Amino acid sequence: MRSWRLALVGLFALGGTASAAAPEIRIQDVIDFYRVYDAGQGAPTAAALQGYLDHGSDGLRQFTGLRHLTGESMAAAMEKHPKMFADAKTCLDVLPAVKRRLAQALPRLGQIYPQAKFPPITILVGQGNTGGTTSASGVLVGLEALCGASWMDPNAEDRFVHLVAHEYIHVQQPAAQTEPENPVLLFPALIEGGAEFLAELISGDVGYVRLKAWTKGREKEVETQFAADMDTANMKPWLYNGVGTEERPGDLAYWVGYRITKAYYVHAKDKRAAIARILTIDADMAKAFLADSGWTPGMALPDKVALPSP
Incomplete structure (x- = not known):
């Protein structure tokens, strides 16, 4: 899966274990x-x-x-x-x-x-x-x-x-370590959107603040377009397409995937289990995850959500 939108593929052969200490x-x-x-x-x-x-x-x-x-x-x-x-x-x-x-x-x-x-x-x-x-x-x-x-x-x-x-x-994210054989838009949108959502959860905000601002008031329009395209193999209008323009910024699927992931987390009763599923989703699970999220184009979602209780 590509790392961020300067359109270069990241390699993921990572080691290390969880620790109470911050990483170096x-x-x-x-x-x-x-x-x-x-x-x-x-x-x-x-x-x-x-x-x-x-x-x-x-x-x-x-x-x-x-x-x-x-x-x-x-x-x-x-x-x-x-x-x-x-x-x-x-x-x-x-x-x-x-x-x-x-x-x-x-x-x-x-x-x-x-x-x-x-x-x-x-x-x-x-x-x-x-x-x-x-x-x-x-x-x-x-x-x-x-x-x-x-x-x-x-x-x-x-x-x-x-x-x-x-x-x-x-x-x-294990699924971010390799490119799927026949990817369609929904799956990478969930990988990138999941990274945006969980980054916000631990650090206070998303990486793509610009997309959050640009889409305000356009939620239903953008997400209706995404829903029509989510099964396409043509990623270019939505992902890894650079900065874009004022009329249509690049990487809008990051924002839609973020919204779908947030909807899933908001509706989940077990927040820790929800985080584990967000991180371990694979291509075969994408449609089921979407269905379980309860997401619909333009739906209202809270601006921020809290970390799960200890």
Whole structure:
């Protein structure tokens, strides 16, 4: 299943077990990158960038393999988009607060889902095309891409917290580890929407604040369109289709899947069992989950719901 909408497939080979402690959040790669960046006066050589990659953390080395990074490819990206890397430096200021908030939010996963895994989170600098993904080393966050994604949420601190929470939910979803053979829209919408809903439950809000705002007052219209399309194999109008436009933003299925998942949770008598089902849904269960949710296009739902009782 794809990680977030910059349309790159995440790999999910994760280890670790639930713990009362928060997962480790690593930011040394960002510090090392901007040391190289400053030494090169904003235009480091390919050789200097290769040194950053070669001496990076386990997470950066995983990311390098996943995204085929080299010093040359990074130098080319920086030459093409210098403002992206210059502006991303401003997001260094929010990282301490992001770490504090995630240290409070992510352990809630272990409280509501005892089987939760807690691999580390690595914040790094890539070449501008991946905001969040997962690998054998855990959750990997591209500072420069996510810092520039103000369309998701204009508040940079909130954006980092909620995106990482979304990716951390993907860590817990077995069905997010592989692409189904013959996917239709409903199933990935439930995977992404489930990640949005549970991210909100533990961190306070969804990653796609923009979609929440844009769909207000359009709920029935958008969801009626989705209901007509949910059995299609053509994902492009709904998923992994970029930022979109003011007339129709991208990734609207994230929001519809979030609403279906929330409806399921609201109607469930056993909230902990509901969370387990949200996390373990597979393609064969999608239609039954939809039916059990009680969702109908445009239905009224509470703005926020509470964590299950201890």
